[in-house]
Amino acid sequence: MKNILITIYSGYALVLFFLLTPFMLIVYLTASVLPFSDRKKVAICYKANNIAMAIWGFMTGIRMTCEGREKLDSQKAYIFVGNHVNMLDIVLMGRFVNMYGKPLAKKEIVKVPILGYLFKTISILVDRENDQSRQQSMEQMGKYIRQGTSIFLMPEGTRNRSPYPLLPFKFGAFRLAIHTQTPVVPYILLNLKELQPVKSWRLYPGHIILRFLDPVSPEGYTENEVAAFTEKIRGIMENEIMTHDNYWKAHGKPPEPPVTA
Secondary structure: OHHHHHHHHHHHHHHHHHHHHHHHHHHHHHHHHOOOOHHHHHHHHHHHHHHHHHHHHHHHOOEEEEEOHHHOOOOOOOEEEEOOOOOHHHHHHHHHOOOOEEEEEEHHHHHOOOHHHHHHHHOEEEOOOOHHHHHHHHHHHHHHHHOOOEEEEOOOOOOOOOOOOOOOOOOHHHHHHHHHOOOEEEEEEEOHHHHOOOOOOOOOOOEEEEEEOOOEOOOOOOHHHHHHHHHHHHHHHHHHHHHHOHHHHHHOOOOOOOOOO
16 A cells, blocks of 8 residues: 555655746746846746746645755855765755755766756767767866856766765766866755665655765866866765665665676
8 A cells, every 4th residue: 555655645746846847947947038147047947946946846745944054155156976875866856956056967868858848958068988078078167167057966977876885987077177267166966865765766754965065176176186186075975875865774785796817
């Protein structure tokens, strides 16, 4: 009986999400033709996200909280790096991100009806399998940062379906931070794995949290120390996840596999 109820609830939550996306699409389309600056257009799009995801959370009983926003200076550009958990990433980020910024997104997202257009409108797209595309995206991100625009990245590169709290990080975000001397703001999405288990589309009601951690300056790191800077940020994020995420508090971190010769 419980499984039947969860399946019905999950179907309801997914249908509701897709019923709300046309509202966001209309706002995005309207913003795109208005004679406003890019900053103003993005602000309008993000406000639509905030409203739609607040409605979704209220109607599904999934409570969402944002913490640590007071640590951020609205006049500064940052490189935001976060963990990539599941479908609830989109909901939680959509609910609370309202600062001017551009997320880096995989080009495959464009193929998703409606949702793809929304991402295309506000994102920097990259083909991770193409060296030229990756280089172009790095140049675009550098350009936006110099213009005072923050960048959002998920350095794991894909959803984490592993038995570990974080996948190994790609170096791109941290190389960019050192090159542009831009502070990195780690953020963590908490309790998402508890509400949507790995490799499952089913959802459970509960409480999910977006937590911004302290900005970390790349000052003192050189281009040859990208790996060290990357691991420093990853260590901060992993410690926070293991300490505060309900799933990892309950299950603990599995032992690392033995190193074979």
